[in-house]
Amino acid sequence: MSETDEPTASTDPRKEVPRQVPTPRGAVLALPPSSMPAGPASDDITDGLKEAYWSIYDGAAAQATVGQILAGLPRTVRQIGRLAWRTDRPATVAVVVLQLVSAAMSAFGLAASVAVLQQLFAQGPTPDKVRAAVPQILLVVAFLAARALLEAGVSVAQARVTPKIRTALESDFLQLTAHVRLEVVDDSDWHDDAYRANDRGLFYARQIVGQVVSLASAFLGLIGTAGVLTVLHPLLLPLLPLSVLPVGAAAVRTARARFHSFRRWNALQRRVRVFSWLLLDRDSAAELRADTAQKALLDEHRRLTTRIAEEDTRLGVSAAWLTLAGQGLGGIGAGVTYVALGAMLIAGWLPLAAGAGAVIAIQAGRTSLTQFVEVAHLVYEHALWVTDLLAFQERCRTLQPCHGRRQAPRTVAEIVLQNVGYTYPGNDTPALDGISLTLRAGETVAFVGLNGSGKSTCSRLIAGLYTPQKGSVLWDGVDAADLDTESLQQRVATVLQDPVRFPFSALANLTVSRGTLTEADPQRALAAARASGAAQVIAGLPGTWQALLSKRFRDGQELSAGQWAKIAVARGLYKDAPVLLLDEPTASMDPRAEHDVYQAVLRGKLRDDQITVLISHRLASVVDCDHIYVFDAGRITESGSHQDLMSLGGDYAQMFTLQAAGYQTEPATPVSDSRTAHS
Numbered sequence: 001m002s003e004t005d006e007p008t009a010s011t012d013p014r015k016e017v018p019r020q021v022p023t024p025r026g027a028v029l030a031l032p033p034s035s036m037p038a039g040p041a042s043d044d045i046t047d048g049l050k051e052a053y054w055s056i057y058d059g060a061a062a063q064a065t066v067g068q069i070l071a072g073l074p075r076t077v078r079q080i081g082r083l084a085w086r087t088d089r090p091a092t093v094a095v096v097v098l099q100l101v102s103a104a105m106s107a108f109g110l111a112a113s114v115a116v117l118q119q120l121f122a123q124g125p126t127p128d129k130v131r132a133a134v135p136q137i138l139l140v141v142a143f144l145a146a147r148a149l150l151e152a153g154v155s156v157a158q159a160r161v162t163p164k165i166r167t168a169l170e171s172d173f174l175q176l177t178a179h180v181r182l183e184v185v186d187d188s189d190w191h192d193d194a195y196r197a198n199d200r201g202l203f204y205a206r207q208i209v210g211q212v213v214s215l216a217s218a219f220l221g222l223i224g225t226a227g228v229l230t231v232l233h234p235l236l237l238p239l240l241p242l243s244v245l246p247v248g249a250a251a252v253r254t255a256r257a258r259f260h261s262f263r264r265w266n267a268l269q270r271r272v273r274v275f276s277w278l279l280l281d282r283d284s285a286a287e288l289r290a291d292t293a294q295k296a297l298l299d300e301h302r303r304l305t306t307r308i309a310e311e312d313t314r315l316g317v318s319a320a321w322l323t324l325a326g327q328g329l330g331g332i333g334a335g336v337t338y339v340a341l342g343a344m345l346i347a348g349w350l351p352l353a354a355g356a357g358a359v360i361a362i363q364a365g366r367t368s369l370t371q372f373v374e375v376a377h378l379v380y381e382h383a384l385w386v387t388d389l390l391a392f393q394e395r396c397r398t399l400q401p402c403h404g405r406r407q408a409p410r411t412v413a414e415i416v417l418q419n420v421g422y423t424y425p426g427n428d429t430p431a432l433d434g435i436s437l438t439l440r441a442g443e444t445v446a447f448v449g450l451n452g453s454g455k456s457t458c459s460r461l462i463a464g465l466y467t468p469q470k471g472s473v474l475w476d477g478v479d480a481a482d483l484d485t486e487s488l489q490q491r492v493a494t495v496l497q498d499p500v501r502f503p504f505s506a507l508a509n510l511t512v513s514r515g516t517l518t519e520a521d522p523q524r525a526l527a528a529a530r531a532s533g534a535a536q537v538i539a540g541l542p543g544t545w546q547a548l549l550s551k552r553f554r555d556g557q558e559l560s561a562g563q564w565a566k567i568a569v570a571r572g573l574y575k576d577a578p579v580l581l582l583d584e585p586t587a588s589m590d591p592r593a594e595h596d597v598y599q600a601v602l603r604g605k606l607r608d609d610q611i612t613v614l615i616s617h618r619l620a621s622v623v624d625c626d627h628i629y630v631f632d633a634g635r636i637t638e639s640g641s642h643q644d645l646m647s648l649g650g651d652y653a654q655m656f657t658l659q660a661a662g663y664q665t666e667p668a669t670p671v672s673d674s675r676t677a678h679s
């Protein structure tokens with residue numbers, strides 16, 4: 001529909017104005033059920049909770065074999081290495097070099113220990129053997145001391161790099177998520193992914209660096225031990241895994257069970273948090289008490305936490321049994337190892353001195369291999385979350401608004417919506433369909449209509465928050481889709497009915513609309529506060545401009561809903577943008593404040609080149625607007641000035657007459673003679 005197709009006012013005297021609100025189009029609602037389940041049913045703890053949230057890992061951790069875990073490690077190590085390299089190169093180099101040298105010291109220390117034993121078990125009188133072993137003993141001490149120093153160095157370097165990785169990942173994560181397009185945020189799947197990445201990915205990213213270092217340390221220790229065993233006798237090498245692998249297998253199985261449990265537990269935990277928050281939060285406190293709803297919420301909270309506790313116990317018991325089985329099998333493996341060693345000694349394949357050294361080396365190898373297997377399964381499990389986080393970040397990069405295109409103009413003479421259509425993700429019905437209208441500098445335009453008719457969606461399209469799927473929004477003839485999104489959003493000030501109550505100072509609550517919490521333009525702030533009615537509110541606060549607007553902090557101030565609304569309008573005005581969108585900002589204001597706000601923004605009084613759009617259900621406040629658009633089920637059904645629309649006798653006239661009637665003690669006066677009969 002072009003601009004010329006807009007529905008316009010007519011003065012058809014046959015039109016009648018019935019005394020009732022126009023009914024919205026839509027489905028008829030059936031009777032609700034008399035009872036409903038409080039939450040998930042009893043079979044599976046996630047029944048009733050959306051599984052898709054976690055299902056991306058189905059099959060990965062659950063079906064991983066030891067081989068797969070080992071095969072996945074190089075990739076994880078590379079991934080973490082790249083992250084570390086990006087955040088602190090010297091510390092990363094230090095970790096790698098010190099770790100390698102420390103592993104070499106361990107191997108030399110082990111070799112020296114074996115040499116000491118060989119000295120002690122050699123032929124000859126004991127005092128001579130001990131004396132001969134002293135240099136080797138000193139060598140062992142030196143290697144151990146060097147290893148301790150190097151490990152301390154590794155810890156220091158690791159302590160430098162780990163928080164940096166965490167900080168870098170977290171700020172990347174927030175930078176990306178805070179900038180994704182608004183329609184992406186409306187997608188509940190994206191929300192789940194964001195929650196998981198924030199909650200688990202960032203948490204494990206911090207731990208995984210230390211785990212990778214331990215893994216490397218265990219791996220290098222294992223290589224050193226294998227080297228020493230090979231030198232003593234190559235046949236000793238295959239004996240090593242016998243005692244360790246059963247313990248490792250049990251650890252892997254436990255990890256897998258924990259991963260599964262966590263997947264289910266977390267879905268529940270998220271629901272528990274919702275209940276905890278509702279029970280704790282100040283915003284819900286009054287209504288909770290007024291509704292006496294605490295017991296219902298507490299019951300549900302208790303039911304869910306009991307199930308989490310049961311799940312924890314089930315997991316703990318099964319982990320204990322698995323570990324016991326692993327250690328039992330490992331003990332048998334150790335027995336087999338020592339029997340084989342004894343057989344080699346008896347057969348004379350190995351001298352007694354080498355046999356004693358082999359026992360030490362096998363013990364050291366066992367320690368390294370156990371550490372390796374245990375850490376490997378943790379790294380494998382946690383790498384899934386970190387990979388998930390990194391994949392989510394990659395996805396967010398593709399969901400950013402368009403950057404680097406033409407900058408939006410500093411001022412705009414005309415914004416034209418041409419046949420615009422928009423459907424929210426996941427919805428079947430379009431929120432807007434075939435919207436055409438023109439907004440001109442210096443004019444104030446009103447959007448009115450029933451709830452859900454598309455007014456806010458239309459204003460968000462104008463603000464560049466959504467991109468239309470059909471038609472276009474033209475800024476002085478240039479398609480907004482070809483403009484840099486951020487620059488476009490900088491040209492639009494939007495004030496919402498339910499504004500964010502920033503827990504900042506009163507002044508920062510204004511300046512945030514210009515992207516700063518620390519820099520202010522005092523003149524502009526005062527002008528905005530005066531025009532919005534916020535000046536009186538701020539003047540009455542202890543600390544005035546510096547007053548902290550949040551009771552969550554010490555000495556914070558609490559404002560009423562109407563006072564917050566004034567602050568929000570002040571924030572919009574402070575932005576001093578060429579386009580001002582006011583989406584029912586005055587609903588909670590007193591009549592005088594509301595009147596003042598509307599008078600202030602009418603017809604570019606504050607800024608003569610400003611395009612102002614008012615969305616309001618109080619039609620008395622839009623009568624002075626230059627143009628009024630009436631929305632119904634995503635379409636514009638009427639448009640014109642107040643007089644035009646009253647003469648038209650359509651939905652607007654009905655709604656206006658009805659509201660006006662509410663202020664009259666006498667029955668409402670019909671808007672024209674022809675309507676008297678009907679009313």
Ligand SMILES: Nc1ncnc2c1ncn2[C@@H]1O[C@H](COP(=O)(O)OP(=O)(O)OP(=O)(O)O)[C@@H](O)[C@H]1O
Pocket residue numbers: 186424425427431449450451452453454455456457458631
């Ligand atoms: N974020 C969203 N995701 C999905 N659907 C939405 C979303 N926001 C609005 N809708 C739907 O789009 C339609 C238009 O909503 P919109 O908020 O634009 O109406 P409105 O005229 O501003 O209503 P109100 O007067 O109640 O503020 C409604 O059917 C609503 O359910």
